[in-house]
Amino acid sequence: MKKIARAHTNIALIKYWGKQNAALRIPLMSSLSMTLDAFYTDTYLEPSQQEQFYLNGKLIEGPEAQRVFNYLHLLQRRYGKSGNLSVHSQNHVPTAAGLASSSSAFAALAAAFAEYYQLAVNETELSRMARLGSGSASRSVFGGFAVWQKGTDDQSSFAYSLDSNPDLDLQLLAVEINTGAKKRSSTKGMQAAQTSPFFAPWIKRNSLELSQMINAIKNHDFTRIGQLAELNASEMHAVNLTAQPGFTYFEPTTIGVIQLVHEMRQNGIEVYYTIDAGPNVKLLCQLKNVKIVKEKLVSAFDHVKIINASFGPGIQYLDNYELD
Numbered sequence: 001m002k003k004i005a006r007a008h009t010n011i012a013l014i015k016y017w018g019k020q021n022a023a024l025r026i027p028l029m030s031s032l033s034m035t036l037d038a039f040y041t042d043t044y045l046e047p048s049q050q051e052q053f054y055l056n057g058k059l060i061e062g063p064e065a066q067r068v069f070n071y072l073h074l075l076q077r078r079y080g081k082s083g084n085l086s087v088h089s090q091n092h093v094p095t096a097a098g099l100a101s102s103s104s105a106f107a108a109l110a111a112a113f114a115e116y117y118q119l120a121v122n123e124t125e126l127s128r129m130a131r132l133g134s135g136s137a138s139r140s141v142f143g144g145f146a147v148w149q150k151g152t153d154d155q156s157s158f159a160y161s162l163d164s165n166p167d168l169d170l171q172l173l174a175v176e177i178n179t180g181a182k183k184r185s186s187t188k189g190m191q192a193a194q195t196s197p198f199f200a201p202w203i204k205r206n207s208l209e210l211s212q213m214i215n216a217i218k219n220h221d222f223t224r225i226g227q228l229a230e231l232n233a234s235e236m237h238a239v240n241l242t243a244q245p246g247f248t249y250f251e252p253t254t255i256g257v258i259q260l261v262h263e264m265r266q267n268g269i270e271v272y273y274t275i276d277a278g279p280n281v282k283l284l285c286q287l288k289n290v291k292i293v294k295e296k297l298v299s300a301f302d303h304v305k306i307i308n309a310s311f312g313p314g315i316q317y318l319d320n321y322e323l324d
């Protein structure tokens with residue numbers, strides 16, 4: 001029976017934004033993320049005469065499809081497999097908009113590959129496989145909080161579960177400002193960021209920021225988690241702005257939401273932001289503040305869509321299910 005692999009996206013609270021080895025996607029820094037329940041990708045593979053990639057029911061050609069086929073060829077070489085495959089995938093997340101579609105996409109693809117060839121791989125191995133497709137996908141193998149230890153080579157660079165089912169009141173509000181595909185992929189953005197004079201000093205701070213975040217999570221300290229996540233995201237966007245030449249994923253509304261977050265905090269509403277490689281903002285708050293934060297956003301920006309998320313699970317395999 002055909003099984004479908006489902007992976008949820010994750011949002012990094014300590015970001016991955018640079019590679020020591022581009023081909024193997026070995027990062028320059030360790031990262032930590034929260035897997036989200038609201039956004040996910042479903043994928044299955046089929047034998048086929050010709051390689052084909054269907055995303056959301058549409059045949060995809062060009063560089064997006066090539067990235068998928070190159071990845072499958074790499075896995076086939078590693079595991080001694082061959083044959084043409086067609087990929088069927090459904091994103092329940094906007095594609096390439098800075099809402100982490102590549103994290104759920106390549107975790108689901110790695111799991112679909114393991115399922116198709118019935119590989120006996122454990123979660124660590126699956127995380128390594130996912131990493132080869134997109135770095136952030138290494139963390140989507142796990143639910144709750146995951147840490148991707150940077151390592152030094154293929155064997156030592158994988159994610160592990162920090163807490164698969166956290167007993168913590170942490171809500172994420174995804175503020176969708178523009179869900180169109182971005183012009184500069186994460187892969188290209190992180191390469192360009194390395195030209196910033198602040199890149200090296202930022203990398204030096206990584207082990208400190210990671211250990212502070214792990215402690216905050218262990219202490220169930222929402223305030224500290226929010227402060228550290230906001231600082232780390234701001235550092236990432238500062239290195240983009242100060243790259244040579246500089247660039248940014250921000251749009252005017254992105255700045256507007258950041259200013260509103262500052263204003264809300266001044267007025268006693270505890271909310272923090274984090275932002276990935278796109279204009280959309282993710283807000284971190286507690287359940288008691290979800291309603292008021294949404295109201296403030298809607299009254300300030302009538303065109304934004306807000307999606308509520310909390311902790312999501314790791315990889316799942318679904319029976320008897322058709323992609324919709």
Ligand code: ADP
Nearest residue numbers: 064089095096097098099100101102105185186
């Ligand atoms: P995002 O912010 O969405 O993670 P990225 O630039 O990191 O954006 O990655 C987007 C790329 O991931 C897409 O251009 C495409 O190549 C790939 N991708 C997205 N969804 C899928 C999918 N379901 N299956 C395979 N590849 C996908």
Ligand code: DP6
Nearest residue numbers: 012015016134135136186187276277
């Ligand atoms: C800003 O994992 O998409 O979301 O490995 O080149 O595919 P590639 O990059 P990708 O980058 C994610 C960047 C980020 C931060 C993060 O998720 O850690």
